[in-house]
Structure formats: C-alpha cells, structure tokens
Amino acid sequence: MPFEVSDLAELDAPDKEYLWTLNFGPQHPATHTTLRLVLTLDGETVVNAVPHIGYLHSGFEKLGEHLDFNQYVTIVDRMNYISPLHNEISWHHAVEKLLGIELTPRCKYLRTILAELMRIQDHLLNTGTCALDLGGFTAFLYFFQQRELIYDIVETASGQRFHTSYTRVGGVAFDVNNAWVDKVRSFVKGFAAVHAEVHRLLTRNRIFIERVKGIGYLSAEDCINMGVTGPLARASGVLRDLRKDEPYLAYPDLDFKVVAAKDGDCYARYLVRMQEMVESIKIIEQCIENIPEGPVNVDAGGKAVIPAKPSVYRSIEGLIQHFEVMMPNRGFPTPHEEIYAATESPNGELGYYIVSDGTPRAYRARTRPPSYIHFAVFPQIIKNHQLSDVVAVLGSLNIIAAELDR
Amino acid sequence: MSAEDALKLKFAGADLAFSQFRDNHRIVVPAAKLFEILAFLKNEQHFDMLAEVTAVDYLEYEGAKDRFGVVYVLVSTTSGERLVIKTFVNDPEPLLPSVYSLWKSADWLEREVYDMFGIRFSGHPDLRRILTPDEFTGYPLRKDYPLKGRGERHNFPVLTRAES
Numbered sequence: 001m002p003f004e005v006s007d008l009a010e011l012d013a014p015d016k017e018y019l020w021t022l023n024f025g026p027q028h029p030a031t032h033t034t035l036r037l038v039l040t041l042d043g044e045t046v047v048n049a050v051p052h053i054g055y056l057h058s059g060f061e062k063l064g065e066h067l068d069f070n071q072y073v074t075i076v077d078r079m080n081y082i083s084p085l086h087n088e089i090s091w092h093h094a095v096e097k098l099l100g101i102e103l104t105p106r107c108k109y110l111r112t113i114l115a116e117l118m119r120i121q122d123h124l125l126n127t128g129t130c131a132l133d134l135g136g137f138t139a140f141l142y143f144f145q146q147r148e149l150i151y152d153i154v155e156t157a158s159g160q161r162f163h164t165s166y167t168r169v170g171g172v173a174f175d176v177n178n179a180w181v182d183k184v185r186s187f188v189k190g191f192a193a194v195h196a197e198v199h200r201l202l203t204r205n206r207i208f209i210e211r212v213k214g215i216g217y218l219s220a221e222d223c224i225n226m227g228v229t230g231p232l233a234r235a236s237g238v239l240r241d242l243r244k245d246e247p248y249l250a251y252p253d254l255d256f257k258v259v260a261a262k263d264g265d266c267y268a269r270y271l272v273r274m275q276e277m278v279e280s281i282k283i284i285e286q287c288i289e290n291i292p293e294g295p296v297n298v299d300a301g302g303k304a305v306i307p308a309k310p311s312v313y314r315s316i317e318g319l320i321q322h323f324e325v326m327m328p329n330r331g332f333p334t335p336h337e338e339i340y341a342a343t344e345s346p347n348g349e350l351g352y353y354i355v356s357d358g359t360p361r362a363y364r365a366r367t368r369p370p371s372y373i374h375f376a377v378f379p380q381i382i383k384n385h386q387l388s389d390v391v392a393v394l395g396s397l398n399i400i401a402a403e404l405d406r
Numbered sequence: 407m408s409a410e411d412a413l414k415l416k417f418a419g420a421d422l423a424f425s426q427f428r429d430n431h432r433i434v435v436p437a438a439k440l441f442e443i444l445a446f447l448k449n450e451q452h453f454d455m456l457a458e459v460t461a462v463d464y465l466e467y468e469g470a471k472d473r474f475g476v477v478y479v480l481v482s483t484t485s486g487e488r489l490v491i492k493t494f495v496n497d498p499e500p501l502l503p504s505v506y507s508l509w510k511s512a513d514w515l516e517r518e519v520y521d522m523f524g525i526r527f528s529g530h531p532d533l534r535r536i537l538t539p540d541e542f543t544g545y546p547l548r549k550d551y552p553l554k555g556r557g558e559r560h561n562f563p564v565l566t567r568a569e570s
Contacts, residue, residue: 054537062547097428224454224483227511245486337427340479340490353477355462363467366460376514405537
C-alpha cells in the first residue's frame with residue numbers, strides 16, 4: 001500500500017496520541033544493508049510502515065549508457081552482490097538476444113551450472129541469515145561454509161571470488177578445465193549432508209516455526225497484482241518460473257521441478273528456498289556430467305565477440321578483431337532496436353530493457369530489479385504484525401539494497 | 407484470438423503500431439488511449455501482471471520524433487505471454503495517466519520513472535521522489551542532465567557539529 005496522506009491524518013488525530021514512531025535503520029543489523037523504515041507502533045503492533053530507500057543509489061543505469069556491453073558487466077555484478085554471476089548471465093542474455101547471438105552448447109551448459117550455483121549461493125545466504133536474525137546461529141555457520149566452497153569454484157573458473165565479471169558477449173572470459181569439474185562434483189557430493197543437517201536444525205524447530213509460521217502472508221492474487229515473482233510468488237502458489245515458461249540456456253534439456261507452496265507466509269518461503277536448492281543440485285548433477293566438448297565462445301567471425309587469446313597473439317586477424325572490440329573509438333555494429341529480456345534470478349524475474357542506437361554502448365540500460373518490486377510489498381504485509389516480525393519478514397523477502405537502489 | 411488481434415478489433419480507429427523483434431511483441435499506442443488500452447488488456451484479456459514500467463529519453467536518439475518513451479511490460483501468468491506497450495510523451499509537461507488502479511506494482515515503478523525522468527502520472531496516490539532525496543532538483547536519467555560540474559549535492563546545507 002502506498003503511504004497516503006489520509007492515513008497520516010488518521011494517525012495524527014488527538015485520540016491516537018498513544019501511537020509512537022520508531023525509526024528502523026538505515027544502519028541496523030537486521031536490514032543487512034542500508035534501508036530505512038519508519039514504523040508507527042501501537043504498543044508492539046505495527047500500524048503503519050513507510051519505507052525510505054535510495055541510500056545506496058549510485059546511478060548504475062546512467063553508467064550503463066556510457067560503458068559498452070562488455071564493460072557494463074562489472075557494474076551489474078554489484079547490483080545483487082549475493083549472487084553476482086547470475087546478474088552477469090542475465091545481462092549478457094539480454095545483450096545476446098539483442099544482437100541475435102546463439103551461444104555454443106558448451107557455454108550454455110557452463111552458464112547453466114554457474115547460474116544454479118548462484119541460486120544455491122543466494123538461498124544459502126538468505127535462509128542462513130533469516131535463521132540468524134531469529135536467533136539460530138548454527139544454520140548460518142553451516143551454510144556460510146558451503147558458500148565458501150562455491151566461492152572457490154567460481155574463483156577457479158574466473159580468477160575472482162566475488163565480483164567475477166566472468167561472462168562476455170557470446171561466451172565467457174575463460175574456459176574451465178577438468179579440475180574445475182572435479183571441484184563442482186565434490187561440492188555436489190558434500191552439499192546434501194549439510195542441507196539435511198540444516199533441515200534437521202530448522203524445519204521442525206519449534207522456536208523457528210513460531211517466529212515464521214503465519215507471518216507475512218501474501219496471497220497469490222496480491223503477488224500477481226503487485227508484480228511479485230520468484231520464490232516469493234511460488235511460496236504463495238503462483239506457478240511461474242521463467243526457466244520453464246521462457247526457457248533459455250540449457251534449461252529445456254534438463255529435468256527439474258518447479259517448487260511451490262500454498263501458505264504464502266515466511267515459513268513457506270523458507271521451505272521453497274530449501275527445496276529449490278535440492279532442485280538446483282539436481283540440475284548441476286545433470287549438467288556437469290554432460291558438458292559438451294567444443295569451443296566455449298561463439299566464433300569471433302561474428303564481430304561482437306572477443307577472440308581467443310592465442311589467436312590474438314599469433315594471427316593478424318585475431319589482433320585486428322581484438323582491437324575492433326576493445327578500442328573505445330571502434331566497436332561493433334548493433335541493431336537499431338529495443339528489447340526486454342528476463343531470466344529467473346534467485347530472487348525473481350531479473351529483466352533488462354536495452355535500447356540500442358547502433359553503437360556497442362546501450363542507449364538505455366534499464367534493470368528490472370526484483371528486490372525493488374518486492375520491497376514495495378513490505379508495508380502491506382507487515383501491517384498488524386508485531387515489531388519482532390519486521391525482522392522475520394525482511395529476512396524472508398531477501399531485499400538486497402544495492403539492487404534496490406542501483 | 408490473440409490479444410493483438412483483439413486490440414485491432416476493439417481499437418480499430420486508434421493509431422496503433424504493431425511490431426515484433428526477436429520474441430518481443432510490441433505495440434506503440436497513443437498516450438491519450440493508453441489507460442483505456444491497458445485496462446482492456448487487463449480486464450478483458452488475461453494480462454494480470456505488470457512486470458515493468460520504465461522510460462527512455464530519446465533526446466539524442468537518431469531519427470526520434472518524440473522526447474520520452476514510456477514502456478510497460480505486461481505478463482499473463484496463465485498463458486505466459488508478454489506484451490511490450492510503448493507510448494510517447496513530450497516536453498514541457500510530460501504527463502500520463504497512472505495505472506496504479508489496475509496494477510499495484512505500478513506504485514513504485516511509476517515513482518521511479520517520475521524521479522529519474524520527471525514524467526508525472528496523474529492519479530498516482532503518492533507521487534514522490536523515491537531514489538533521490540526529496541530536496542533534489544533535476545532528473546538524472548534525462549540525456550541533458552550534466553555529467554560534470556558542481557551539481558545538486560553541493561547545494562545541500564552542511565551541518566557542523568556545533569549546529570547539530
């Protein structure tokens with residue numbers, strides 16, 4: 001619900017003097033990042049909540065208009081920094097759709113594995129910190145240890161643990177080797193045990209359930225009307241997953257289920273996320289054993305693609321192509337068109353609206369950030385809850401302020 | 407009958423431009439008919455989700471006739487279809503009807519368009535700046551917004567420790 005002036009007048013009335021206002025954030029451990037809520041409280045009950053955002057606004061979309069399609073990947077990384085590689089995959093998915101580039105099979109599988117690792121990484125942090133905020137420290141530590149293993153895998157592939165800048169137009173920066181494949185295999189093998197352990201710690205833990213069950217209810221109709229997507233919508237019974245509805249990368253070849261629940265409360269969201277990790281592991285298992293051989297990047301004959309390093313060093317064509325792509329005054333031609341392309345990020349539908357004016361820089365690079373849409377729902381679902389539930393609901397919405405403000 | 411055919415039938419007199427690029431089905435509609443068309447798509451067709459509202463400033467775009475384009479991405483959760491609806495508005499008073507009464511997701515999305523481009527939405531219940539501070543002047547994502555020089559942040563009052 002938007003904040004309305006009539007609400008305020010009602011809350012300011014003389015007989016409502018017992019209401020008091022609490023400022024929550026911008027610096028508060030439970031907001032995880034920088035966002036602010038102004039809560040109006042009746043005793044411990046939240047009567048009204050007004051979110052104030054923009055503390056981390058840093059003009060990412062403006063930067064997108066001045067960096068080329070490969071350079072901007074370093075910026076999209078920093079939007080949802082809980083699963084940075086997925087943003088890169090989404091961004092280049094949109095760019096490749098604009099340019100009409102069809103990826104090689106190897107690249108599709110590689111990106112699928114990384115996207116699912118990112119989904120696991122995001123859900124690990126979200127369920128871990130959600131439990132942490134509600135007093136369950138152990139699950140957080142177990143899950144963070146698994147995140148460390150994913151960092152290792154990503155570092156082996158790209159040379160960076162966190163902000164990897166790994167994808168490129170038409171492929172990825174470096175191909176992976178067998179050592180990387182073994183690392184993913186051993187992660188997959190070990191993950192089930194930790195996941196089961198956290199299941200035992202939380203899923204039937206009475207303290208945890210009492211804090212999350214029936215809290216922050218969101219109906220399926222509200223989800224659709226308010227644009228909510230991803231695990232939040234699926235926890236309310238909206239069966240929508242872009243991996244199935246608008247298949248991209250290697251998803252059409254793979255066998256996996258869309259996880260959904262009916263309750264629409266924080267507990268259902270927790271369960272959906274937990275089960276989605278199991279499905280992601282299933283996807284990775286299928287992909288890692290079937291990575292096709294062959295080149296990882298699209299043939300550099302297509303002008304937009306950075307050529308392989310050996311050909312840059314050893315052939316004049318490769319060197320020319322490298323210069324054409326890299327030099328700021330050269331660049332490759334792009335269609336005079338606009339496109340909206342979305343992928344299923346761990347948090348929901350992550351879309352990019354790109355307007356291209358024929359140069360390798362976007363004329364407009366709009367991000368549709370799931371966190372932004374989801375945070376708009378917060379004032380409605382927190383009404384008439386206790387103050388302590390604010391933390392539980394914020395945790396289950398998975399608001400990443402860098403993506404929220406961009 | 408597809409939604410596009412239904413639109414052609416229902417708004418036969420209106421100036422609608424249909425096009426397709428990759429898998430995006432796009433319709434350019436006149437601003438005066440915008441609300442009516444979106445309401446038709448929501449209530450009589452099955453586009454129950456508004457995924458995205460955004461704007462583009464065409465000031466420096468080659469061959470553009472209008473200043474701003476406002477884009478609505480509609481999704482049908484039953485059939486999985488998408489439609490991209492675009493309309494144009496111009497200076498000096500860019501104004502469009504708010505679609506908050508149709509989809510609540512328009513609330514923050516329209517506020518962001520207002521904040522970044524200065525396009526106003528009539529009938530929006532709470533059209534305030536959202537990402538920039540309330541005192542902010544200017545619209546950062548417009549193409550004529552200066553990239554260099556001393557800007558708004560230098561005009562903010564500086565509180566010293568003695569005053570606070």
